Amino acid sequence: MLKADRPTESDYEASKDQILVQLARLCLSGREQDVATYLQRVARRMRATNPEVAAALTTVLREAPTRMSPLKSVSAAPMPVDGDSRLPLLRIDASGVGRDEPILDDHTRGSLMQIIDERCHLDRLMEAGLNPSRAALLIGPPGVGKTMAAQWLADKLDLPLAVLDLSSVMSSLLGKTGINLRHAFDYAKQSECVLLLDELDAIGKRRADDSDVGELKRLVTVLLQQIDDWPIGAGLILGATNHPELLDSALWRRFDLAVDFALPDATRRRIALQRFSGGQLGAEVIDILVTTMAGASFNDIERHVMTIRRNAVVHGVDPDVVAVNSIRQLHDGTLVDRLAIADKLDHHGGFSQRAISGLTGISRDTLRKHRARAAKPKGA
Ligand SMILES: Nc1ncnc2c1ncn2[C@@H]1O[C@H](COP(=O)(O)OP(=O)(O)OP(=O)(O)O)[C@@H](O)[C@H]1O
Numbered sequence: 094m095l096k097a098d099r100p101t102e103s104d105y106e107a108s109k110d111q112i113l114v115q116l117a118r119l120c121l122s123g124r125e126q127d128v129a130t131y132l133q134r135v136a137r138r139m140r141a142t143n144p145e146v147a148a149a150l151t152t153v154l155r156e157a158p159t160r161m162s163p164l165k166s167v168s169a170a171p172m173p174v175d176g177d178s179r180l181p182l183l184r185i186d187a188s189g190v191g192r193d194e195p196i197l198d199d200h201t202r203g204s205l206m207q208i209i210d211e212r213c214h215l216d217r218l219m220e221a222g223l224n225p226s227r228a229a230l231l232i233g234p235p236g237v238g239k240t241m242a243a244q245w246l247a248d249k250l251d252l253p254l255a256v257l258d259l260s261s262v263m264s265s266l267l268g269k270t271g272i273n274l275r276h277a278f279d280y281a282k283q284s285e286c287v288l289l290l291d292e293l294d295a296i297g298k299r300r301a302d303d304s305d306v307g308e309l310k311r312l313v314t315v316l317l318q319q320i321d322d323w324p325i326g327a328g329l330i331l332g333a334t335n336h337p338e339l340l341d342s343a344l345w346r347r348f349d350l351a352v353d354f355a356l357p358d359a360t361r362r363r364i365a366l367q368r369f370s371g372g373q374l375g376a377e378v379i380d381i382l383v384t385t386m387a388g389a390s391f392n393d394i395e396r397h398v399m400t401i402r403r404n405a406v407v408h409g410v411d412p413d414v415v416a417v418n419s420i421r422q423l424h425d426g427t428l429v430d431r432l433a434i435a436d437k438l439d440h441h442g443g444f445s446q447r448a449i450s451g452l453t454g455i456s457r458d459t460l461r462k463h464r465a466r467a468a469k470p471k472g473a
């Protein structure tokens with residue numbers, strides 16, 4: 094668990110009044126779960142300065158007759174299942190543990206770091222009467238790292254990642270979908286986790302959409318209530334979507350933060366190619382792929398590079414040669430792009446003019462003229 098700096102006894106004395114005020118605020122809001130979560134944090138902070146009170150508080154919390162006790166761990170509560178199919182409504186995704194950080198632009202990374210920083214300084218925020226972001230919406234085209242970012246965030250926050258399985262939640266039994274969603278949220282609330290609502294547009298389509306039947310509309314209504322009831326500062330809700338325009342505006346408003354994920358620019362394509370190639374591709378070839386893979390997602394780049402590496406091993410060929418051969422598929426680039434690739438192949442060495450012409454789809458005559466133009470001294 095990320096921890097803010099431990100308070101000293103005098104810090105605690107100074108903040109006692111603030112704790113009382115915050116507690117009163119939470120009690121009067123009538124949200125039992127938020128009170129319990131806050132008391133749990135106070136108990137944790139007091140362990141160093143006032144261990145007896147901290148232990149007494151922990152006992153009270155543990156024995157409190159509420160099914161929402163935030164002290165339960167993921168493994169303590171049974172995983173909820175659909176009453177009909179018996180399929181689990183959530184799955185715990187541990188694939189982010191110890192994995193590389195996603196490659197992100199500065200703005201996207203800044204937003205994710207903001208979420209982490211808020212959680213680091215939760216006590217400070219709450220004592221200032223502020224709540225941390227409760228829910229963030231990850232928006233972007235396929236394969237740019239939304240799910241990966243959710244896995245990474247959960248790992249950084251040292252929380253389990255629970256992914257809502259939409260196909261199980263949409264019960265075959267009419268009227269049961271809302272109940273499934275409630276059960277899934279109850280479980281997630283109890284177990285302090287990052288809850289990922291993947292492909293949110295599939296659930297969250299506008300309620301007014303004519304094609305939506307009652308079941309889907311009820312589902313959105315339940316979803317709104319559940320997000321509203323999510324305990325402040327406990328876990329974190331993440332929604333992910335490729336189609337933010339399909340989301341109900343009421344659902345949009347529930348997310349404190351919208352984080353945009355973009356297709357990689359040339360700089361990030363290069364970083365991705367270097368990472369995925371594991372040092373197997375030369376700098377010139379990476380240069381070529383940076384150009385030819387413009388418009389590709391990180392996932393496309395990863396798949397392309399892994400195919401190159403597999404082919405190279407299977408056929409016992411240099412990965413650079415396989416990579417260059419793969420650009421044959423990219424003949425439909427503009428002439429300027431293809432000439433740039435031809436230049437890089439020239440520079441790389443080891444490719445005859447006939448091969449470069451074949452690879453780029455540029456006639457040898459055009460290549461010759463291009464080279465003659467490039468060789469001419471400027472102003473001559
Ligand atoms: N930003 C990134 N940095 C590094 N690798 C990435 C990045 N984005 C995607 N990948 C690679 O592609 C795989 C698939 O990406 P991911 O599932 O996160 O995409 P997504 O944005 O959630 O797509 P979708 O909208 O289809 O769900 C990742 O597991 C990772 O290997």
Ligand SMILES: [Mg+2]
Binds near residue numbers: 239240241291333
């Ligand atoms: Mg995804």
